[in-house]
Amino acid sequence: VDTKDVQLRLYSLLQEAVVLSDARLLGTALDCLEHLCKQRAALLAPRVASYSLRLLSAALSAPHSHAAAMLCAVARLLAACPRIESLLHPAEGASTSAASLALADPDTAAVMQATAWQLAALQQHYHPVVAELATKLARQEQLPLRYSKATPLRLMTAYSEASGNFNPKPSLPATTQPRKRCVVPTSWLEDVREVAKVAKGGAGRPCLVQFHPL
Known part of the structure; x- marks a missing residue:
């Protein structure tokens, strides 16, 4: 059975905003891939x-959960068709402009001269999972099983921001050093400016002032 028409229709749908923004529709499209x-x-x-x-x-402009699912789909395509690894290691003379030819004809041989420049940007993604997946793709490393065995919809659900949570949770900042305590005599209360001057001492940072009677 010739599935060319179906494949070309799927290729066309993967640029539709309604598909790319809906997790269920995108999951179905990636399942077809x-x-x-x-x-x-x-x-x-x-x-x-x-x-x-x-x-x-x-993936460059998609929500991070969708971008993660797309990168896993690209990894599967690379595994199924090793010839397209040339996108990761472009030959001399390869350019990003060759990719634009695929917009009109995805079967054009010129696309094999393109380079996957998007991976360089995705490796700097704000979400650690997207950055990790892009890095492994660029290095042609095998994806961890938690990514490669998961369905597209499951990936998008796991890393969805719909609940307002960030997965994985961001690490807490390092604890700051305790502020320096200054002990001044109560007689200095008569001169507020002098107290403020003493309180601001020590590396120029504000500190707690504790008063003790003489």
Whole structure:
């Protein structure tokens, strides 16, 4: 069965905002890509490269939970079609402009000369999971099982910001040193400015003032 029309329609849908912003719709689309990866005989390297570049571009502006699912999908595409590893190691003369040709024709051979420049930006992502996945993709390292075995929808649910929580939880800042205590005689209360001057002593930082009667 020729699935070209279905694959090209899926490629087109992966640029629709309504699909990219809805976790369930995006999860279904990425599940279809997963099914495509299992039919390796029907995989065309330029088409798979076009899929990968489109997902990487979408991940740049997607919510972090969606970006994580997209990066895992790209990892599966790379595993299913090793020929597209050229995106990670572009030959001399490769450029980012070649990727734009895939917008009109995802089967164009020119897309194999493109470079996955998006990974450089995604490695600097504010969310640690997205940055970790992008780094492992760029280095062609195997993803941890907690990512590679999870379904797209499960990934998006696990790292969703819908509840207002940040997963993983950010680490607490280092504890500050206790403020210096200054002990001054009560007779100095007559001169408030003198007390303030003493209280601000010690490395120029404010400190607690504790009064004791003489």
